[in-house]
Amino acid sequence: MESSLVTNLLLPLALGIVMLGLGLSLTTDDFKRIARYPRAVLIGLATQTILLVAIAYALTQWFDLSPELSVGLMLLAASPGGATANIYSHLAKGDVALNITLTAINSALALITLPLIVNFSLAHFMGQEQYVPPPTRKIVEVAVIIVLPVLIGMALRASRPLWAARLEKPIRIFAVLVLLAVILAAIGAEWDRLPGFIAAVGGACLAFNLVSIGVGYGLPRLLKLERSQSIAISMEIGIHNGTLAIFIALNVLQNAQMSIPAAVYSIIMFLTAGVFAYGLTQQARS
Numbered sequence: 001m002e003s004s005l006v007t008n009l010l011l012p013l014a015l016g017i018v019m020l021g022l023g024l025s026l027t028t029d030d031f032k033r034i035a036r037y038p039r040a041v042l043i044g045l046a047t048q049t050i051l052l053v054a055i056a057y058a059l060t061q062w063f064d065l066s067p068e069l070s071v072g073l074m075l076l077a078a079s080p081g082g083a084t085a086n087i088y089s090h091l092a093k094g095d096v097a098l099n100i101t102l103t104a105i106n107s108a109l110a111l112i113t114l115p116l117i118v119n120f121s122l123a124h125f126m127g128q129e130q131y132v133p134p135p136t137r138k139i140v141e142v143a144v145i146i147v148l149p150v151l152i153g154m155a156l157r158a159s160r161p162l163w164a165a166r167l168e169k170p171i172r173i174f175a176v177l178v179l180l181a182v183i184l185a186a187i188g189a190e191w192d193r194l195p196g197f198i199a200a201v202g203g204a205c206l207a208f209n210l211v212s213i214g215v216g217y218g219l220p221r222l223l224k225l226e227r228s229q230s231i232a233i234s235m236e237i238g239i240h241n242g243t244l245a246i247f248i249a250l251n252v253l254q255n256a257q258m259s260i261p262a263a264v265y266s267i268i269m270f271l272t273a274g275v276f277a278y279g280l281t282q283q284a285r286s
Helices: 004-026 027-036 037-060 065-080 084-092 096-126 135-160 161-189 194-221 227-238 241-250 254-286
Strands: none
Touching: 004 135, 004 161, 027 065, 027 096, 037 096, 037 194, 037 227, 065 096, 065 194, 065 241, 065 254, 084 096, 084 254, 096 135, 096 227, 096 241, 135 161, 135 227, 135 254, 161 227, 194 227, 241 254
């Protein structure tokens, strides 16, 4: 997946507006609740940074991926949750405050864990040592897109609560339109190469995505977390920051094949997460 005006400017701008809308639905009490009950944060972090990496490694063996694609899948597993995870969680009635907290902590941890995992993968699969620096610039970009608009939205809710309530439905509709645009843009950008990508790593990416979402929801429920928290964790670990993985593969590792898993996964995750979110909302209504 190559960079374009859509991915570099329009999409971050749209996501920033959506995150502003999410901030309008949050209060400081939402985050205080997480601080009082940190178990959800610890479960989410452990699932993403340890369990998912182990699952990704197992899938590289199960699907007998090439060394380059194996490194690409591990790179994807090491990447933190994407900004759109917050949107899906919002639509599925998840704990968005938990999502934002996990995204912020995971992004900070990624400065340490991502280089370690990628360097291990290069040595294990490629038989080479290569230093991968922490993706500080991209992490800062994620923080700006996610955290700053949310803080502005929360401030507006605190000062203009009625106005914030009126904007909630329009922002929700806008979020759906943004997600549809992301899906169509992702498919359109890779349309010509999509069959080859899917043939190479589609099965592994689909399996990784389904397991991520399933484990992200099932494990917290098994551990007696609230439904909204389980939804938040499933979206956080099921929707990875594919853009970050692609950036590192192309600009740091300078290997186009290593970007293929993230490109394929980015398309799959939007579709499966949408179906999952729709199923959760229908289940809540019944």
